[in-house]
Amino acid sequence: MGKKRTDVLRGTLDLLILKALALEPLHGVGVSQRITQITSGAFRVSFGSLFPSLHHMEEKGWVEAEWRASENNRRAKYYGLTSSGRAQLRAEERDWSQVVKIMTAAVESA
């Protein structure tokens, strides 16, 4: 459901979150740090967008949440990708590279 994304920003954020979670389950702050890391500090996601997105994905079944102890023994809510989350990630990656290809071609043609 909802594979098609017209909202580029929202789509980009979802893709980044899914990508961030691809390696291992993370808590909210972890996701934020991971995104900063994988975009070499270019993107800083505000928590006001991040948490709603995570909850939205949880409702859609792309991620699963689990409470466990953090690296320094604090309780935190960890989000991990489900199989439908992985499928969504692949789909969004494909869509994204298509968009990039098309846009690059369009921009360079001019």
Add this chain to the structure above:
Amino acid sequence: MPGRIASFFRNLLRKRAVEQALDDELQSAVELLTQEKMREGLSHPAARRQALIALGGVEQVKEQVRDSRTGAFLDSLLQDLRFALRQMQRSPGFALSAVLILALGIAANVIVFGVLQALVLRSLDLPHAEQVMTLQPKDAGPFVSHPEVCDVRDGNSVFSAVAVYEFQDFGLEANGVTRPVWGAEVSGQYFEVVGIKPFLGRLLERADDDHPGASEAAVISWSAWQSDFGADPNVVGTTVRIDKHPYTIVGVAPEGFRGTEKIAQLDIFVPIANEASLDGFSWLESRSYRNLFSIVRIKDGVTTPQAQAELNAIATRIARQYPKDEEGLALKLARPGMIGDFMGGPARGFLAGVMGLAGIVLLAACANLGSLFAARTADRAKEIAIRMALGSSRWRILRQLLVEAFVISILGGALACGLAWMALTGLASWHPPTRYPLRLFFVMPQPSLILMAFLISVAAGVIFGLMPLRQIFKADPNDTIKSGGGQFAAGRRWALRDALLAAQIALCCVTVTAAFVSLRGLGRAMTMDLGFNPKNVLLTQFDLSQAAYTGEAADHFQRQLLEKVSQIPGVEAAGYSNTTPLSGDTFVSAVFSQQSSDFRPSNKAFYAYNYDISPGYLTAAGTCLLAGRDVSFADTAKTPPVAIVNQEFARRLFHSEHAIGRYFKDRDGVSIQIVGIVADGKQFTLAEDPEAAAFFPISQKATTSTAIVVRTRRDTADMVAALRGVILDLDRAVPIRELGPWNTALALSFFPCQVATVALGVFGAFGLLLSIAGTFGLASYTVSKRLRGLSIRVALGAQAKQILSAALGRMLILLASGSAVGILLGVAASRILSAIVYQASAQDPFVLAAVVFTLLLTGSMSVAGPVRRVLYIDPANLLREQ
């Protein structure tokens, strides 16, 4: 999908757990961020502060997460709803008055719309009613003559059926009892036009109407079958007597069919071919005797313009063929059901006017509520500021206020539905004061009205709910909280609500002016000179043809009756005529000058109302004979024709009132000598300009239609009994339809005027009520907001006058300017009224004085409370309190 549905329910039902989890998650995020910052070398408090800044506020994030959840909208809507209901509980007075104000405003609209729908918008309840039309002669009444319709019937290719009908008052004798019933004489294709299936037996067919006496068949309505024939399944084939002539009932019409007039309820249908035997004289072949309503059905696939085009061609052909009677004939297709289309125009005009007033009242109610809401929003400025500071969006706050407005408007709408339902049910079962079978408001409350009420409530809710919009969007929480709330817009600058109040007062003035104009008009109509004096006069009307009298016999009966009636003790004067003024049964005919030799209608001098009267009628009716002589029984068919005319007649024909001994001609070219002059009077409606009238000796032209006028000194109740006794003594078969004081019989003439006055009076009263509520509300609000400032002024020694002008000066300016604009508007609008209400004029000084006085009175009443409060301010008390 199932996951989403599950989360929808989880979000709604397990709210607390979900909220707790969210809170935990964010707390843990804060801690994680704090630790991170501490690792960068900050102290715990500083790190925590940085963490909160990085997060962007725990509550704000929570709110954003909540908004992203499935069912978030519904959830917050429920919250708003609960909050709205709590708010209403907190101020039940406000809630109650708001709901009431709105309910009255909406009910007024729904009721007017209901009547409008029944009389104008809804078509007749027939199969394919959109194809059924009436032929409306241009620039004339609704009537056509029989030969005209026959020409249309036989010469067209666009109508599948063409028919005429005429209302008729029958004496129906069934099972040994004679009862007057209203019915119609209909032509052969009538039921083809109508297109209904009989409930029992058959309906009238073409063969029934082939020639006079072709059949003695009658069709009765379902309700007559129920009431007069006890729902007898074997009624078909029963013989009854209609005006003493035997008829056979051949069928029963389906339930709900009572003829093709929206406001008339007919019970029996007979072939029009038998007209001569029922009416006593024959007019079927006469082109000038226009007394029939027409009804046609357009063929499938033919458009109205096509039908109209062919109709025009036929009318032109008829006019060319019969120039004497049909000159200038033009027939227009119109919607049937309103006495042809005759009443359609005035009814539409009046109802549109009333609808406009109802709209104004609703607008005023909305303006009223809007300013109350704006004032309340101002009071709640602090609450709103705090909510914004806590992370609520402006849109969310606006939605909250809108929900409150909707709750009030929906409650108001529901109450309005109840009110309208009661009022419409009452109207539907109410019969206007007339001998005609009218049910003026054939209105049944319908589901569409509920929809209408709902739509109006929603619109009203939006209108007044959005009034505080500006306040919310310009509010700066920081400022508001600092300044302590209440100060925001409390009477410093001109606020939206001031404009609203002025507008509302102006609108209310319009309704008040309209009410006074029509009251004044009614007052004048009640006391004006009718040209006769109905006081202490009894009137009875019947048609002797229903007791099988014709010509000579009728004349003999009438004279005998007059003699007997004159001998009743207490009778001052008595006379009879074929009809009486303002009875609705009046006739006009063309008058030609003595020199005329061409009697085409276009060559006429004018039309005059015709009455056939007996000696003594003028005295009994109280019509003043100014000069000449009364008619006498010595005027007979063998003596030269004579007439008495009124002043207007003489003025129009001779340009002077010296008419005695002079002559005029009727449309048959007969010279008639004028032997008397009577005073002018009303003939057809109260609102008409003076009309010409001519009174002919009834002994020169016998008629069965009888109106007996008896001027009496005695108590009317005794007299009614005595009169009835005398008539029935002479012949028990005379079907007396009406016998009573003339004033009662005239009620129908005063009726439109009374309806208008009642309707406008109600709206006027309602408008006043609204303006009092609005003015009072705003004045007390202003005073209470500024009480502190005023107290300081009083403490510093300000005089009562200064205090008053400071507190309420603006209110008074608003009141005065609103009233001035309203009166001007009202005067303009009242011009429209003069069409319905006789002599209604807004330029009348009495009306203007009354309006101004009423407004002054209500204005001062509504500010009296707040003024008192201002004048009795005890500064010490107040300053201590705050």
